[in-house]
Amino acid sequence: MSETHETRYCEVTDLTDARPQLDEIRHHIHQHPELSYEEAATSRFVAEKLEAWGYDVTRNIGGHGLVASLKAGTSTRSVGVRADMDALPIQEQTGLSYASVHDGKMHACGHDGHTTVLLGAAQQLAKTRNFDGTVHLIFQPAEEAGADSGAERMIADGLFERFPCQAIFGLHNHPGVPVGTFGFRAGPLMAACDTVKVRIVGRGGHAARPHLAVDPVLVGSSIVMALQSVVSRNIDPNEAAVVTVGSFRSGHAANVIPEDALLEMSVRSFSPTVRETLENRIRALIASQAQAYGATVEIDFIRGYPVLVNSAAETEFARQIAEELVGPEHVIAPFPPIAGSEDFAYYLQKVPGCFVRLGNGEGRPMLHNARYDFNDDNLTIGAAFWTRLVERFLTKERA
Structure with missing residues (x-):
């Protein structure tokens, strides 16, 4: 008018x-x-x-x-x-x-x-x-x-x-x-914005005897690197998505393999379908990486704004x-x-x-x-x- x-x-x-x-x-x-x-x-x-x-x-x-x-x-x-x-x-x-x-x-x-x-x-x-x-x-x-x-x-x-x-x-x-x-x-x-909090549970030990421990820092590092494939290999290139690990915390001393490690990441997407795919792939990837190294994981996938x-x-x-x-x-x-x-x-x-x-x-x-x-x-x-x-x-x- x-x-x-x-x-x-x-x-x-x-x-x-x-x-x-x-x-x-x-x-x-x-x-x-x-x-x-x-x-x-x-x-x-x-x-x-x-x-x-x-x-x-x-x-x-x-x-x-x-x-x-x-x-x-x-x-x-x-x-x-x-x-x-x-x-x-x-x-x-x-x-x-x-x-x-x-x-x-x-x-x-x-x-x-x-x-x-x-x-x-x-x-x-x-x-x-x-x-x-x-x-x-x-x-x-x-x-x-x-x-x-x-x-x-x-x-x-x-x-x-x-x-x-x-x-x-x-x-x-x-x-x-x-x-x-x-x-x-x-x-x-x-974008929709979700937060993922991951606790990697390994087995602590002496830095000089890594074969007697399960190193959660190594497991976490592998997970961080593997997560880089989620968007590039699981999401249609015509869609937009972001997976960013913003926090990685573990250990307090150079000569100690810690018991656990904590990862926190931000996951962003522009469609419900992509959002579901991201959650499914992130969960599966983290679990499989941890299992490959003999660790266990606790995953808290927190849905944020749509x-x-x-x-x-x-x-x-x-x-x-x-x-x-x-x-x-x-x-x-x-x-x-x-x-x-x-x-x-x-x-x-x-x-x-x-x-x-x-x-x-x-x-x-x-x-x-x-x-x-x-x-x-x-x-x-x-x-x-x-x-x-x-x-x-x-x-x-x-x-």
Whole structure:
């Protein structure tokens, strides 16, 4: 639906006067980071802002999650927009005037920015009410948890039964892409991420008498090397997958063959079929390698977030909104698949929608880096995008 002289939707310039306030909000949240499951103060800060702007706020959903609802007009249509609130266990090294005041805790993924962007849209929507229907703004805790996350908990707490949404949208900043540039991809966008923990049980002994021991370091080394064949020889070359051993721990002395060794690995994939193949092959390979050396193994295969799959219609709709707002020259579609994972995937298993990437600037530190900082130039751009998306999704009926 194209814009006509009868209807005007939000532009970035409509948020210009709000920029100082948005900067202040973002810097406050950045300065007071809270880890997954601990976001009590952040949730309270956000809720108080929303209540002051006239939203009906429901707190403590799935932990510290909250939903702010606003209805305008008479339509029964509804849409959800989500932002995450939690920080990471990282010691900040930015040197910013608003750097974290909590040692070992930092907003190193931009959730402070995501929350502020949605607050900016919330204030603009409350002011203009240029829509017909109900908007549910979802402020989610514990995205960084990796398992038993905020999205899972909010869904289990009846999120979509209590706050029905015909579609849901979310956003994440993307360092390395020009600021204000939006990225869209229908279908699989972000990978499933599983964690595998392996305990190799050998038989300890003296370093000078290896024939009387079963060396778990040797077994572990063989397993690490064999795992390199899983993707290259078991996965279709047209599919994407990653198997990375990130931790290998064993022993404490040069002259002692240890009793056991511990391996931890990250496994990423973009389809359920590939995910199953990876698990089956990893389990079989580890067991056979251990058996070949006379050791035993304990394997804990922990399923993490599923593949994030954007629905086609909602992705195309969101892309159109971005092109209207910033022009097609600032839109990348299709955006390349991302090996990172996101618990927004759980929402998309329940409701159609789209997860959007927003460039955080070229030459800036990557996510989860101690020197990372959300680009404040995105505050008004992101807020205008969400405002316009809600206005267009819940377009007022016109004669």
